[in-house]
Amino acid sequence: MKQSILISLVWLFAFLRQPIQATETIKVACVGNSITYGTGITNRDADSYPAQLQKLLGKKYSVGNFGKPGATLLAHGHRPYMQQEEYQKALDFSGDIVVIHLGINDTDPRNWPNYRDEFVHDYLKLIESFKKVNPQCRILLAYITPIADRHPRFISGTQQWHEEIQEAIKVVAQISQAELIDFHTPLYPYPLLLPDAIHPNEEGAHILAQTAYSAITGDYGGLKLPILYTDYMVLQRNTPLRIHGTANTKTPVTVSIDGQKKKTITDKNGKWEVILDPIKAGDNYELSIQTPQQSHTFHHVAAGEVWLCSGQSNMQFMLQQTQDGPTAASQAHNSQIRLFHMKGKWETNASEWPTNAIDSVNHLLYYQTTSWKECTPNTAATFSAVAYYFGKMLQDSLKVPVGLICNAVGGSTTESWVDRHSLEKYFPAILKDWTNNDFIQGWARERALLNLKQSTNTFKRHPYEPCYLYEAGILPLQQYPLKGIIWYQGESNAHNMEAHYRLFKLLVNGWRDNWNNPDMPFYFVQLSSLNRPSWTWFRDSQRRLMNELPHTGMAVSSDKGDSLDVHPKDKRPIGERLARWALNQTYHYSLLPSGPLYKKAISKNNEVIIEFDYAEGLHSSDGNPLTGFELAEHEGKYFPAQAIIEGNKIKVYTNQVKNPQYIRYGWRPFTRANLVNKDQLPASSFRDNIQ
Template sequence: MKPTILILLLCQFICLLQPVQAAKKIKVACVGNSITYGTGIANRDTDSYPAQLQTLLGPQYTVGNFGKPGATLLVHGHRPYIQQEEYQKALHFSADIVIIHLGVNDTDPRNWPNYRDEFVHDYLQLIESFKKVNPQCRILLAYITPIADRHPRFISGTQQWHEEIQEAISVVAQVSQAEVIDFHTPLYPYPILLPDAIHPNEEGAHLLAQTAYSAITGDYGGLHLPMLYTDYMVLQRDTPLRIHGVADASTPVTVRINGQEKTTFTKSNGKWEVLLDPIKAGENYELSVQTPQQSRTFHHVAAGEVWLCSGQSNMQFMLQQAKDAAFEISQAHNPHIRFFHMKGRWETNATAWPAQAIDSINHLFYYQPTIWTECTPNTAATFSAIAYYFGKVLQDSLKVPIGLICNAVGGSTTESWVDRHSLEKHFPAILKDWTQNDFIQEWARKRALLNLQKSTSPFKRHPYEPCYLYEAGILPLQQYPLKGVIWYQGESNAHNMEAHYKLFRLLVNGWRQNWNQLDMPFYFVQLSSLNRPSWPWFRDSQRRLMNEIPHTGMVVSTDKGDSLNVHPTDKRPIGERLARWALNKTYHYTLLPSGPLYRQAVLKGHEVMVEFDYAEGLHTSDEKSLTGFELAEYDGIYFPAQAVIEGDKIRVYSDSIKHPRYIRYGWQPFTHANLVNKDQLPASSFRDKIR
């Protein structure tokens, strides 16, 4: 053997004997305040978010926790982070990746009111200091975690200042070109994970760790699509369609349907979306979503009209419970109508829920998993009767596929369907101690406490809780394209029409903002006739809401009420009347959308002339004299009045009232008022001052 070859072999042998040099670990510095530190977590060394992040990332990373309780980003704040020992340790760590979560303590009134103008500058300086130590380091700026409404300073400025700081962090990211991660959104629907209103518990810290892990690695668990994407789904026709989901960062995603093919790449936060060109009405489309690693294909997809059907028990009321159910169900063969039926895992009946139910409720797992199904007698029987009748009329009139999404919950309150941000900003009082809060109907609070009787936690979540059904039943829809909403709810808010007056506006505006459709049609049912004394006032407040909120319509249902039953069984007329509003206002059909709706009352001598919209063919429903009109000179002292139809107006007078100043109609909880128009549609209750 030649000496040269022998030397080479010997060198290779010596190299094999030497230990392999370990690969350099990637260092991650978690910079922040007490939330990073792990305050409130019993075993912070293992359960703080940096510790859990270390577990997720594995041995190839070294994660350092440099959190300082009470620290502010502001240099002139009450405890500036850059003056703390933890800051010096973080610099010395010379991290490859720096996650900064600062700003929560800057909401303190000692800080933000005085020094807000310095926040962006101070944050940029902090970033620059880490860049000087390691010019190649990645900087991840975290939007600050939520502060729950239970915090004592919440309504005195904290809520508003919190939002301003989030906006400032966005500015810092733009200027510095740093990456942004969202520590706010994962925790926001889960206030019970913030036991003291600020610090996440172990489970909350895990959500932060998972968020940081995905941001660092780009691993978002592969391709995920909203739950509404199933076979037999109905897509909204004739409008650009936003198809979106989540996949691993920087992954190409291709969407195909009906000859269209659109490709995009996921962003660093794992989100992706494509905007499809409008699709004409039709059936048996095939929608495919594909990444290099995964593919999802949905068959029998239709394009047509999609409506969300929501509210409480009268919308949830099943076809099999309705009047003439046997006949109606036998006729329910229509593959052009499709249902997405979101059923609750547990009914809100008068019973104590088991512990597993309470745990699921706390984690927003209220609804059962479901899929799109065609309308058959079997599927229609347990679907909303009102939604079914509504869809049946639309399908018969429009001759296109109709998709109906129903997520109604019996007994649910208006506030449970309103988004948290709207309540925090415009009605924070209703969030405070909701099981003892008089804004919330006593019946609803007592029923919720009965359902939660076995709960051992001081934080109780329930479908009747403010925000709950928005977070459990609206957010998961993920802005699935809709044509509009039909709504039947109010029974659980009729005790306080003033609160409902504010809440209903927040609900409609919040849903429209969620779907980015500020003119989205919203058609609702006025409460029916029932022997409950507050209902005339509540019905009139609903009428006024319709006049004040654009693109809404109200169905009058007093003629189909039951004096003793909050769930009248004759649902067909109600669904059909909702369809009238949609056909007239949304689809521009020439038909009356409603019964006579009060416009004004004008004094003519000692008599009053009442004017209405939709007053064509005024007459009485029972061919008897008009009933239900009352006049008063002094508000609160009303007398029955005579009323005579004169063309499209009503002349009202009373021998007991010489100087009428106030008028009302149908002002009984269970009313026999009988004014209708040519299509037999009833007039609404009303009360007003005479002009």
Template sequence: MKSVFLCFLLISSVLSAVAQEPVKVACIGNSITYGSGIDNRELNSYPAQLQRMLGDGYMVSNFGKPGATLLNKGHRPYMQQDEFRQALKFAGDVVVIHLGINDTDPRDWPNYRDYFVTDYLALIDSFKVVNPKARILIARMTPIADRHPRFESGTRDWHGEIQQAIETVARHTGLELIDFHEPLYRYPFMLPDAIHPTAEGAGILARIVYSAMTGDYGGLHLPEIFSDNMVLQRNSSLEIRGTANAGKEVTVSIAGQKKKTQVSLDGNWTVRLESLQAGGPYTLVVRSENQIKSFSNVMVGEVWLCSGQSNMEFMLKQATTARKDIPLGNNEQIRLYDMKARWRTNSVEWDGAVLDSLNHLQYYQDTKWSVCSPSTVSDFSAIAYYFSKMLQDSLQVPVGLICNAIGGSPTEAWISREALEYDFPAILHNWRQNDFIQEWVRNRASLNIKQATCTLQRHPYEPCYLFESGILPLEQFPIKGVIWYQGESNAHNYEAHEKLFHLLIDSWRKNWNMPKLPFYYVQLSSIDRPSWPWFRDSQRSMMADIPYSGMAVSSDYGDSLDVHPRNKKPVGERLARWALHDTYGMVHVVPSGPLFRCADFRQGAAYITFDYAEGMHTSDGQPIKTFEIADTEGIFYPAQAEVIGNRIKVYSEKVKSPRYVRYAWQPFTRANLVNSAGLPASTFRSY
């Protein structure tokens, strides 16, 4: 009995020793894994921070080699380094691989790209040989910022191609793919030399690996836009998405539907609900493990995003119609989600706390959906409110408005980083000294961040900033369309704006995965600023190039001295006309005033054909004003104009053989041509 007992103790001791042996984690990589550029890298590299997160039950070792390539024919192949041999000897139970950045070198990828996938597979196999049970995590590469000296000459494109090759390796092997790219991509200040993360950035990488290893993603979360009183988009499959701990079940229920899904290894989950009919109120319930998120008084109807700069932001209480319409604002069928800035871009210097928050994209106030009432609508966008009121009256369904408008903001601030990096990289370079960006915008931003100590300090007017801080956090919340009022901060350069505006719409349609996302915008009004006639005409001409778009004319309600005309009701209703006509198929609703189609020059006159020309007349009963014609480009003369059927005849005794015609070509115009619906004709210029 004594010998049996001693044997039992020995076996127990051995088993206990085995049980207490830590899980070995091998971090394979280049200088980013090594911790180059990080103060006290032994404590602050991502493997060191990962060790602290995982605790005593793990042994994390850093096998990063600065300059290493994945390619075995590259300039410094990882598999030929001492760090690789040490990693094999370590025989990790978990192996995290982050390689590929240095393969963007022109010595490597252009010559040896065909070997990348097979070389990656060989690296994986080598760790499987020394530990067949090893769990291997493959990382998508960290970003390379546009400030990198070889960014446009090849690094940008090769980085993207290598990223795709890494994803191919993950698909081929079935190994876990973790994302080191997206979590850092929106934080350029964490990449001070364009490549190497700061200690804070390394901490983000450590958290990604920790969550992937443990499945701990902090429990059940939904985007901040989910709250009581919200509106969900009707008549289309509806995706509800969020995060939760890996492998757990998530259940979503609303209006008699109950759908389940399992959380993926990266912590993300999506539930697709069947199409919901307009109505409510409903309760949306989301469950995972012992957590429940419940949202009450939810309506189903039409959801529109209302965005731009100060004229969209302009509150109902500031409008000429405020005294009459605010008391009438009780409407359960209209819901408001108001994304206001924490700090307005007034002529002030922001302190260090504000600047740090801006760098971390914490620019918007916390908010929730609210029911439209006199108290809630007073501080809401006047244009958005009048747009929704006309929609709700016409459609007789609930309408939800997301207002995300920032005073003074330029177009480029609302565009995705990826779009600008590939299609307009010049606007990213040294943006506060960049002539593509309006001088007022640059000067105001420089004043606001004057106290900054960070050389890569961010500002709401910076290219990409509002997309990253205000559009991406909407997490593709289902919407029907967009209304937009912006351009004042880009009117100095209409040629650049034309490119930017296309990129903005394309990047939003890509973000929502809606190639046909309706986008209706306001043409700038009248004011005494000399570049505005050209800008307004550019806005008009872009309608032909941008499908599923429409433009509301506002020049008849302009103010010669104030960039913020106060009568917003007609503008909101003109946007609603486009939506009712084009998006909702109400063909009896006239969407626009007369829009120039073409000009026929003959017999000493210009005969102009318009779209939406029925019943053309003048708004004031006076002769038609502000037409001009010319026989030589740039030498225009005032002209007489008269309605002939659905066309306008324009002529002048000073121009015998006209070849050019223009209308309302003044910064502040008193043009008076309208159609039967009383809608004004747009500025135009023939070419």
């Protein structure tokens, strides 16, 4: 017995002394075209995306680069990948993981228009060939990387075909049960990382490598939450609430608030979300978000009404700058109003930015880090005056917490707030060479070029650039639940009302799409009075936009303008007029939302009868006869007309026009037109044909 034990111990000792066999290396085959190959990258052996992926994955993995410049997925394409030497090498490699990024070259007019019906079939055949040499391999299909609007074929078909190929890749993944990874979204807001409009530079390749690394390992950097999740945050009351973020793959996440506890597990792309049951108005909730490794608890959370307040300098205009600012700020003690103030790190004033600022802006790092704050004299003083007065009137009326997110940038253009996809699809001309593009106001271009004067980069970004503020300031909000939006902007687009007419619709519809709410209220301010000739037409175009876009309302501000100052200092009426639209249209209070709004004009015996909406109690604001009405028989030759109030209508006439065909009101850049209704709310200026 002793001998047997001794022999066993000897064998055990010998076994323990044997070197431990290393775990077998996991092989990753990166299959693709020139983007995988590393075209345009100075040291592709070190900086192509497969090379950077190897560094991220470490020694447990062996990454092979099997990219072929110019290769198409389509077998009938001009350079089919499956006919190239790199394809055979990829098969011989027999990867345990195969990352496929093909389809960019299929957008060539030689390929997609002729052979699009073969794409899914050819892709499935490619996948099957890798499965044949290694039946256990993981297949990761990448959505194709962006093609920037600078590409010469972008408008002639590339943009549309690119989208169609993305949809085809999704179908391939569904049929093959392959994993989808997104090479498109992380690069899309960064066109500067595509110097030739197609090939990512070293930094862009790093984004692709990081995307592939996270997909392979499930490492998404732990629990991450949107920037609006802080203490004192306001959640939208009385509606199912989407709470979401990212964490490592297959991580359990628990969200708790007010007795609710919702659990989920992150998906393979590191994303998670729960839908909380509606929460009643209150101001001292705790929101807890936990994983087994991390925990965030947010204190003093309120539930109430959340509004985004955006635009340019007249929305940015601080409470302390207004004519009654010091008094108003000193009285701004209200814990039921919470403020989230998104401020730029650098003002867009007349100065040259330092190179570190330019680099940050190029990387969409324009905004300062901020958090929710209670409304106090200190926090209100530097907050938007229009937003503050809007929120104060809502809170006084609704008696619930109100959360105001201010994201306004002085001088910003409408196009800078529009999402890239909308402009690429519906207004691509405005994207082309934006610092020399007449669609963009000359003042805005000159100011941007001054700010960026120290830039040495051929491509440079600025808050006034098309898409920029959407990408830097709206996307980071990550669809945080809102009740609605108020907007004060247009001064930087008043030079071209036709372009603005298209852009404003894209903005409103794009933001509603982003928040997945086609009926989201959007209330905006009509430009005030100022001695700028184009403003008459621009104000009228804003009035017409309100009539064409559902769930919008326009606050008239012409009576509060300053003939010499683009920043009128009496902001309280403007904020409260926006609040009237919200209280009437969104919260169904029975108060007038607006001053008289022109409906139609009818000719009767050489006189003109005008009908208005919100016309109760028509009178002049100053007690004098009505002014500002004009008639014309021929467009361009108007004569002042007398106006008489008859109930809720107005009769207009002049002996100088026998057969009136056109009418206008308040048609001056700086107008003293004086028509108001019973609540002293001013009528909008207008111009129209007479029926």
